[in-house]
Amino acid sequence: MTEEGNRKLSLTKIIPAHKKTILAQWCQREFGVMSSKFRAFRANVGGRVNMNSCYWCKRPHLDGEMMALASFVRLGNRTLCQKCAKELIEGTGGED
Ligand SMILES: [Zn+2]
Numbered sequence: 001m002t003e004e005g006n007r008k009l010s011l012t013k014i015i016p017a018h019k020k021t022i023l024a025q026w027c028q029r030e031f032g033v034m035s036s037k038f039r040a041f042r043a044n045v046g047g048r049v050n051m052n053s054c055y056w057c058k059r060p061h062l063d064g065e066m067m068a069l070a071s072f073v074r075l076g077n078r079t080l081c082q083k084c085a086k087e088l089i090e091g092t093g094g095e096d
Helices: 036-044 082-090
Strands: 024-033 066-072 076-080
Touching: 024 082, 066 082, 076 082
Parallel strands: none
Antiparallel strands: 024 066, 066 076
16 A cells, blocks of 8 residues: 555545334333333343333433333344333324
8 A cells, every 4th residue: 555645545424314214113211210120131131122221312311210121123122211111102203
């Protein structure tokens, strides 16, 4: 590899934000309360899926917080915060 005057070759463009919609088969709004026990349990059963935070908005679940669980098409079970679960169940997410 030759370095012609350290010139970097690059292309840059701005990609417009796109809408993402995922479908769920069901949602259990009161799945369980986040606690250190739950974290330990998840770690034991092989936490391939991160359940320490809301799958959709990525906000971490706090101890004592009620988590929701939803089964998403092609994704499987993911935990959600109450706000996102509400959106999912009540269809306030803005997509038909
Ligand atoms: Zn959320």
